[in-house]
Amino acid sequence: RGAPARPPRCFDSTVIMADLATNAPPESLSGHEVPETLSDEAKLQILPQVWSRAKFEQVRAALPAGVMLPHCTVNGDDDLPPASALDGALVVVVVWAPTGTKIQTAVVSFHLQTWSMTFIECLRLGMTNLRAKTKEGPAAAGRWENHPSGCGRSVWSDGFDAARCALLPSLVAQRPRPEGDAGGVVVLFAAPQCVLTAGSSNPLGLCWAGDVANCQIAQTPDLLSGTPYRLVKAPAPAPGGPKHPLRVAANKAGDKIWKWVPYFSKQGGTGVTAAASSQEYSVPRDREQADAILNAIENKQPVPIFTDPAAQKLLDEQAAAVAAAKKERVLSLKADGNAKFKEGDCQQALKYYGAALQTWSSVSNNDDKETASVLHANSAMCLLQLGGQENAALALKAALESSKLVPTYAKAYHRAAAALEALGEAEAAAESRKQGEALMAEEKAKKDAARAVLAEKRAVRDAKKKAKEEKDAAAKAKRDEAAAKAKAKAESSAPAVPPVSGGGSGTTIKIDSMPTGMGGVPGLSGMGGMG
DSSP states (O other), X not given: OOSOSSOOSSOOOHHHHHHHHHTOOOEEESSSOOOSSOXXXXXXXXXXXXXXXXXHHHHHHHSOTTOOOOOEETTSOSSOOOOOSOSOOEEEEEEEOOTTOOEEEEOOHHHHHHHTOOHHHHHHHHHHHHHHHHHHSSOGGGSEEEOTTSOEEEOOOSSOHHHHHHHSTHHHHTOOOOTTOOSSEEEEEEETTEEEEEETTOHHHHHHHHIIIIIIGGGSTTOOOOSOEEEEXXXXXXXXXXXXXXXXXXXXXXXEEEXXXXXXXXXXXXXXXXXXXXXXXXXXXXXXXXXXXXXXXXXXXXXXXXXXXXHHHHHHHHHHHHHHHHHHHHHHHHHHHHHHHHTTOHHHHHHHHHHHHHHHHTSTTOOOHHHHHHHHHHHHHHHHHHOSHHHHHHHHHHHHHXXXXXXXXXXXXXXXXXXXXHTTOHHHHHHHHHHHHHHHHHHHHHHHHHHHHHHHHHHHHHHHHHHHHHHHHHHHHHHHHHHHHHHHHHHHTSOOOOOOOOSSTXXXXXXXXXXXXXXXXXXXXXXXXXX
């Protein structure tokens, strides 16, 4: 691939480390004085900056109560990913950076209130200044210094290299790449004043980038992130919504935008894998991994692929959580639209359905076609209720989109038929209605068959239940009968108890006759009377 057969055992990054020492990143404060009003000259000092997640949390924690630190991700998302072991969470803030100083003051909520600006407006101003600042520097051909491995290093070294490359991704995408530096664009935002980039199919270039960032810069306070990022083209948000300054078009048509995602080699497995035919390679996270890659290249052996299963699992979980939240939002908007339609406000209902469809389209790998089909069909109904030829044409388009997503959805064909009738296409309307009725009949037959199966299962279940109840009742009766017989037998075999003579109510005490006087008592005869 054009890389040297025997790379040096230890990459020479003396120049980079010297530059880092000379061009240390500016001090970032949150309490430095900023102007109360932004003059034209003062506006030029507003710039975007990229911080690590740790630094962002540290500065935010030091702010007084009630003061917020406005921010977003490098992709323009408001919410940061959950805090994790990954150090790749980059945070975009806006700073006040007076020319000729190394002091940067984070723009916080009370600054924006003083200036009567929103964060997005301030960020947009900062992006304009960053573009101008970049144009004043080296020309396009001189913005990168290429290492013999094919890896490129940014040359601005003014503390805004990471911000430039992260927020103006075309600077990276359009880098003149030397022979052998093949594959997708992989970037390490190693320090505010140092960005490294190489092709995903260039194992030596990725190794050098990882060695510099994770084995050398990581030993200094300058490290911004040791996590590699991949630059990709993602679908652009649906038109009509607010435009974010960090969502930059990636093609002339404007239907794609640049997006940064954590980089994992596509062939990576669990642990270390010898991938002889691999087309993408790893960025080493430590010296051991860097040496393993170099040894493999030197000995012409398969280059090992290193992955972090825990990090990949975390990213998958984060993506799943985002998708779930968006799907929940879709259902909420759909419910709002249904409520407005019942109130007779078709115009407002149409807006809710449109917002739901826009959110639905932003869910990656969305397989919930049924919900989108219903939303299109509902939109068609709203448009038909609003009336007019133009709305009828839009209703037809929505109905056809609904049937395209779910070809068995009967309502889509009925809405299409109504739209075709409004457009004067009676024959096509009849055909569409015929299709809808056939689908409804088929659906009814399926439901009837399902009900019959359910009824049969219920009858079988009820019969089993009844049989069990009868069996239990018979067993109980048998037990009761046996108990009664045992009791009767016990009573009949018990000995008779003779009556007891004695005092008490209803008792007669029988006293036998006794001789008069004491003489009748044995042992007392001859004592005579008392006199």
